[in-house]
Amino acid sequence: MIILLYIRDILYIYFFLFCFLFGYRIFYGKHSKWFILASIILIFIPYYAAFALYFFIAIFLVFLSIKSKKRELSVRILLYSLTLSYIITATGLIYRYSNLTDDFSLRLIMVYSDTIGKAILFLGMLAFVAYRMREKNEDMRQNAMELVKVEAEKSALITSQNEKLELKVKERTSELNQSLEELKATQSQLIQSEKMASLGELTAGIAHEIQNPLNFVNNFSEVSNELVDEMNEELDKGDLEEVKAISLDIKQNLEKINHHGKRADNIVKGMLQHSRSSSGTKEPTDINALADEYLRLAYHGLRAKDKSFNAELITNFDESIGKVNIVPQDMGRVILNLITNAFYAVNEKKQRDVNFKPIVSVSTKKTDEHITISVSDNGDGIPEKVKEKIFQPFFTTKPTGQGTGLGLSMSYDIVTKGHDGNLKVETAEKKGTTFIIELPN
Template sequence: MNWHDGESFIAIGIAATVIRYLRRFLETEKRLPGWDRYLKQTWLTGLILMALGEIFPDPWLIWYELIIIFSIVYTISQLYEFRPARTLLLAIGPYAFVLIFKDLLEHLAPKFYKANDDYVDSTSTFAIIWFLTFVVIAYNQKKSLAKAQLEHEKELEQRRIIEAKKNELEYLVAERTAEITRQKEELEQTVTELKATQNQLIQSEKMASLGELTAGIAHEIQNPLNFVNNFSEVSIELIDELTEEQAKSDRDHELEAELLTDLKQNLQKISHHGGRASSIVKGMLQHSRASTGQRELTDLNALADEYLRLAYHGLRAKDKAFNATLKTEFDTSLGEISMIPQDIGRVLLNLFTNAFYAVQQRQKKGEDAGYQPTVTISTRCANEEAVVTVSDNGTGIPEAVVQKIFQPFFTTKPTGEGTGLGLSLAYDIVTKGHGGTLEVASKEGEGTTFTITLPA
């Protein structure tokens, strides 16, 4: 091998280029820093072997190729978990085998090589195509991995931000907890005093919605009071006009009669609206009085109808825009039932209030064109039991929630709109207080039906 033989320098240049590409592609400077130092000196090994080739007759180029191939295989074996590295080995393997086989055949069997050089060249061409194809595949794999790594780093950064927020929230929670603990210590004395009246308070507030209903009816009282005030002011003006007319020397008797007629009508209206306000107050007092705990023969149909109207007008007092269809299907042969009317009234009031709330929420969503809120109450006698059914076509209750609907303090309403005690107390009143049953059937998005059975 001659020093001036261009093939030697070309071989060293190609090998150095391949190793350089391999180092950059596999990032050996970062992944294998110790081995990367030797890869940098591969070209020096070629020069040494080329110099030895001038002294010894053995072909130095084959040895150099073997060293290059060993370096590549060893490098990839160290990075076997790196998928593009395995693909690169698959690309280089056939090409390296053909290259070494070709050089060995050329030096060891030159006649056979010359006789079959076309086949060898074809094999070399196929090996080059194979090499380039899998190099492209490895490059695409590396791009995909780099993209995935970038996304992973973004995810880690997001996690870091979330962790920082979490730590900040934990600090705020700890700070808030300390404040709550301090407030708790301040309230302990008050809690001790309230425990003595706790049972009485729960009993008197069996319906969590009763307070809201009372507030709504109180707003309803404002309407007749406004009429009373307005007609009173107008009546005072009429009396002033009448007094002025009577003081005149030429009195207009027709005008006086007209003023007296207007005054009489105003007084009648004042009396009418005053009576209306009085009836509302009496109704409030009657429905909010404490239970006596004594059973009475009660007309269940009348009781149900009364509380249905009360619940509806209570909601209307708070939401003037709300309207609903009330359907009653009473069994007139039911007769009077032995019950505690105040307690059963509270149960019915809770069911009605929940039904109106459900249809109101569905109406607010506005998802169904032509939707008409409807609440239905029906009674019947079956198997010596009085059966009361309260149905609505409101939002319905999810199946997972139905199993927990009678648990204390469980509510599907937003915070501040329900205590979670209404249905729990209603269930206890019906089952424990009256030996009956309270069941619920619901389909989300279609409506809910509560069924009460009482011994008749």
């Protein structure tokens, strides 16, 4: 019986200790190590000191309740209910061990204090849970509002950044378009410069070609004047047969004068046609005559600069080709550019080797699918690493001032884009190079 009473007293002590620890936990959110140590020591406290412990815990809980006025409502409710439950339970226990139990009202308090205290604590815990959930919901709502606010700020920031980025893109696009227009203008000027440079290459050759028919015209004119004088003498003599023979010679001379005059006229027209901007209109053109003319003009143009230069010119034209539908100004520039490059290659090799015999050949051929124009030389050929770049704009192996690097690039565009053809190169180092123009048949 004594043991049971002792156990009951210990349980009472631990109930109050539980209230003490629970209140501390609610308020501070954690337990200190000395609280656990104190709970072990409390088992061995003297019986008469229990009432002092009850009183101390009551003061502590009241202190926490007062101090919790700045805490959440759920914490305050739980602390208030815990404090009230503790005070009622402790009061009943004190009355139980006192001598005042004869009073009926006090006996009621003693009997029902545990029940009332537990009920108050239970209701306080329910209220704590309810308010705690409401506080959590409020926190979640606040967090959601903060999240919405942050997302709105992010969205506004993204919109602002997008607007700035779009503005920068527009400015950059405008700058690029302006740069593109400037590049196009520069390219047009360079292309025109390349055309004029090729015309300059022809100038000496054209002068040479015109000089020949002019010499024939002058010679036949002088001979014709002499024949006219002879014819007048024969008329005075009355020898009509001799007059007729002389008149036939004069007629032949006039035909030759007319032929060489037309030849000079064709040379001038060709020069003017080459210097004019391309109309882009295709017309039937004698490819063989075009290639032969530019071969001779380019050759005499080079000889006008360097009298010591001589080369063997070989032509092999397929007469079955007839007239081909091309833009003559453009295709003439391509052929001239390829022939000029061929003469440049053999001339460079000739300057290093006096025993070298330059050969430049131009040939045409008609197949079922293509009409080909080939320009070949026996120069040094093109290195493989250079071959991959020769059709790139502004690429040149010539010294500064001797080439713009647009000749082959322009030629490639004229053949491929302007005539739906192909321009390819076959080369062997130290042996020579052949450029082949393929036009659709």
